[in-house]
Amino acid sequence: xxxxxxxxxxxxxxxxxxxxxxxxxxxxxxxxxxxxxxxxxxxxxxxxxxxxxxxxxxxxxxxxxxxxxxxxxxxxxxxxxxxxxxxxxxxxxxxxxxxxxxxxxxxxxxxxxxxxxxxxxxxxxxxxxxxxxxxxxxxxxxxxxxxxxxxxxxxxxxxxxxxxxxxxxxxxxxxxxxxxxxxxxxxxxxxxxxxxxxxxxxxxxxxxxxxxxxxxxxxxxxxxxxxxxxxxxxxxxxxxxxxxxxxxxxxxxxxxxxxxxxxxxxxxxxxxxxxxxxxxxxxxxxxxxxxxxxxxxxxxxxxxxxxxxxxxxxxxxxxxxxxxxxxxxxxxxxxxxxxxxxxxxxxxxxxxxxxxxxxxxxxxxxxxxxxxxxxxxxxxxxxxxxxxxxxxxxxxxxxxxxxxxxxxxxxxxxxxxxxxxxxxxxxxxxxxxxxxxxxxxxxxxxxxxxxxxxxxxxxxxxxxxxxxxxxxxxxxxxxxxxxxxxxxxxxxxxxxxxxxxxxxxxxxxxxxxxxxx
Numbered sequence: 001x002x003x004x005x006x007x008x009x010x011x012x013x014x015x016x017x018x019x020x021x022x023x024x025x026x027x028x029x030x031x032x033x034x035x036x037x038x039x040x041x042x043x044x045x046x047x048x049x050x051x052x053x054x055x056x057x058x059x060x061x062x063x064x065x066x067x068x069x070x071x072x073x074x075x076x077x078x079x080x081x082x083x084x085x086x087x088x089x090x091x092x093x094x095x096x097x098x099x100x101x102x103x104x105x106x107x108x109x110x111x112x113x114x115x116x117x118x119x120x121x122x123x124x125x126x127x128x129x130x131x132x133x134x135x136x137x138x139x140x141x142x143x144x145x146x147x148x149x150x151x152x153x154x155x156x157x158x159x160x161x162x163x164x165x166x167x168x169x170x171x172x173x174x175x176x177x178x179x180x181x182x183x184x185x186x187x188x189x190x191x192x193x194x195x196x197x198x199x200x201x202x203x204x205x206x207x208x209x210x211x212x213x214x215x216x217x218x219x220x221x222x223x224x225x226x227x228x229x230x231x232x233x234x235x236x237x238x239x240x241x242x243x244x245x246x247x248x249x250x251x252x253x254x255x256x257x258x259x260x261x262x263x264x265x266x267x268x269x270x271x272x273x274x275x276x277x278x279x280x281x282x283x284x285x286x287x288x289x290x291x292x293x294x295x296x297x298x299x300x301x302x303x304x305x306x307x308x309x310x311x312x313x314x315x316x317x318x319x320x321x322x323x324x325x326x327x328x329x330x331x332x333x334x335x336x337x338x339x340x341x342x343x344x345x346x347x348x349x350x351x352x353x354x355x356x357x358x359x360x361x362x363x364x365x366x367x368x369x370x371x372x373x374x375x376x377x378x379x380x381x382x383x384x385x386x387x388x389x390x391x392x393x394x395x396x397x398x399x400x401x402x403x404x405x406x407x408x409x410x411x412x413x414x415x416x417x418x419x420x421x422x423x424x425x426x427x428x429x430x431x432x433x434x435x436x437x438x439x440x441x442x443x444x445x446x447x448x449x450x451x452x453x454x455x456x457x458x459x460x461x462x463x464x465x466x467x468x469x470x471x472x473x474x475x476x477x478x479x480x481x482x483x484x485x486x487x488x489x490x491x492x493x494x495x496x497x498x499x500x501x502x503x504x505x506x507x508x509x510x511x512x513x514x515x516x517x
Contacts, residue, residue, distance in 0.1 A: 013161035018276045020168035025272050026338060027175040028192075033343025035262070036123045037185040041192055042268040043114045044130035046254055048138045048196075051098075052145075063232050064149045066378050069295055071228065072153065080153075081216070082223045087232060088146050089222045095142040103132050116258030126186060133193035140200030147207035150216055159210030163203045170199035231380075252393065253412040256400050263409035266348065269339060270355035270413065277323035278366050293378035305378070306436065310443050312371050318450055318504055320367045322494045325454045326487075327360035330465045333472045333486065337479035355413040362417025365424040372427045375436050384430060392423035449503035457494040464489055 032038035064087060072080035102109065110117075110128050117124040148160035174195035178188040211217050257263035296305040327334065331353035340349045376385050396419035403411025431437035439447070464486045471478040498504050 013158060013165065015276075017162070017164040017168055020165060020172065021272065022276075022338065024168050024171045024175065025269065026341075027172060029269065029339040029344035029348075030342030031175060031179065031188055032185055033265075033345070033348060035185065035265075035343065036120070037126070037189045038268075039258075039262065039264045040117070040123055040127040041130055041189045042264050043110075043117070043127050043254060043258065044193065045134050045196060047102075047109075047113065047131050048135045048141075051102075051138050052141045063377075063382065064146070065153050066297075066380050067228055067232055068149060068153045073295060073299070081218070082221075083226070083228055083232075084146065084150050085218050085221045086223045086226070086229055088143065088218055089220055090229070091142050091146055092139070092220070095139045099136055099139050103135055106132050106135070113255055114258045115255065116260070126189070130189055130193045133190070134196050137197050137200040140197075140204045144200075144203050144207050147204075147211050147218070150218070151207075151210060151214065154214065154216065156210070156214055159207060163206050166202045166206060167196070167199040170195040170202065252396050253400060253416055256404050256412055257409050259404075260408055262348070262351070263412075266351045266355055266409050267412060269335070269348075269352045270359050273334065273338075273356055274323075274327060274359045274363050274366070277320055277363060278370070293374055297378050302436070305375070306438070309372070309375055309437055310439060313368070313439070314443055314446055314504075316367050316371050317364065317447055318498065320364050321450055321454050322457050322491065324360050324363040325458050326461055326490060327363065328357050329458050329461050330486065331356040331360070333465045333479075333483060336472055337483045340479075341476075351409070354410045358410060358413035358417055360417075361414075362420040365417070365420035368424045369420065369427065372424065372431060372437070375431055376427075379436070385427070388423050388426040388430075391426060392419040395419040395422045446503045449501040450498060453494050453497035453501060453503060456497045457490045460493045461486060461490045 028038065032041070064084075068080050068084060071083050106128050110124070110131060114124065114127050117127055144160075144163060148163070151157070151160055171192055174191040175188070178191045181187075183191070208217065253267055254264055257267050293305050293308060296302075296308065332349060335349045335353045335356065336346075339352070340346065373385050376382065396415050399415025399418055400412045403415055405411075407414075428437065464482075465472065468482040468485065471482040473479075499506060
């Protein structure tokens with residue numbers, strides 16, 4: 001399966017998951033708004049999701065997929081399978097012990113993560129309660145990451161990409177159940193926390209079933225600490241921070257935001273919007289690129305690896321640039337129809353839109369980090385991305401501490417975007433110096449043409465938002481129809497311009513949309 005076609009498979013299921021995620025967020029905004037219960041749930045669920053991104057998905061994928069691919073290519077399927085089974089036992093053991101320790105010490109840890117909540121004893125205690133409920137989600141997702149690594153290394157991307165759909169279904173179900181039962185907001189928060197954990201178990205069962213269908217089921221067996229297992233741990237530790245730098249930066253922002261009422265909720269809803277293109281494009285391309293590059297490097301095909309990386313950058317920017325422009329130019333017009341109802345009022349819409357516009361400025365960088373980092377991991381280099389991730393985190397912390405007292409939560413979004421650009425600039429610089437990346441003349445021309453096409457999109461978005469301003473402001477069905485018109489017309493202009501300027505061809509688009517497997 002081609003890189004773009006594989007990415008389209010992942011992107012399709014990720015898009016479906018994110019659509020359901022928007023339904024979930026719309027319901028959450030209507031029920032909980034940007035109040036203290038939602039603040040507590042945002043911080044509580046951020047905790048296991050951070051460690052999931054670091055140790056389960058980020059570090060594990062960064063270390064496991066290249067080693068599994070090499071074992072499969074050099075020593076055969078059985079050697080790769082034994083390595084996977086040993087890694088499974090070790091991963092499950094570490095995550096189980098870690099989860100128990102975190103649940104026990106949660107009050108102490110939450111004192112650092114949600115320091116701003118300690119002035120409100122009820123809010124702080126409730127956040128600890130929800131965090132203790134949700135943290136075992138990490139164990140389930142760690143094992144899901146192992147099966148996802150095996151499946152993607154074998155070229156099977158559909159099941160791992162579709163698994164998060166179950167999470168959104170469960171959370172939507174919890175919100176509906178809370179509405180039917182007519183419970184208070186705190187009980188609704190508990191419903192959401194338990195639904196998160198249950199969804200982790202369901203996702204693991206889904207992944208096991210997919211592996212069984214592919215005849216690569218992994219029983220719990222330990223084959224000893226081999227040199228490859230030692231290498232796996234050596235790569236995992238630095239891979240943790242480098243693969244999860246975006247989540248680290250988001251957590252840093254959340255910690256600082258706890259010192260402003262409702263700021264954590266504003267940042268959360270803005271984060272959910274820019275995570276849509278990040279998930280559909282960046283994570284999708286990164287997921288299929290890592291095994292593709294690992295296989296090419298294992299066979300010393302450096303030229304093929306560079307070509308694959310170039311095509312991945314082009315494809316990612318073709319989809320990301322228009323999203324970034326739209327989120328920056330008309331954030332309020334997007335926020336109002338999606339979230340403004342029930343407990344989510346106009347003030348919440350306005351403050352969320354302000355954060356979203358600055359997150360949008362960093363969106364291309366967030367996506368490029370996901371696309372370029374696999375080039376390091378495929379070379380079994382997790383230390384260099386770690387160093388650059390540390391620079392990014394330092395930039396984010398310093399920027400947030402400087403800007404937050406001046407402009408509140410918007411300063412956190414601004415600092416996060418700046419940190420992403422610092423990270424991606426360093427990644428590009430080193431890849432070019434090593435000879436693993438360099439845009440050819442055709443790629444540069446296509447990217448410039450995509451940027452020019454975005455100017456047309458921006459003009460159309462501003463025109464539509466101006467002509468339909470009163471309908472956007474009305475909320476409800478008129479604003480929903482208005483945003484649909486804005487998306488169709490602006491997206492249509494961008495597509496026509498990119499094809500007319502030959503930034504991309506209809507054949508490339510159709511080829512990516514022909515999904516297999």
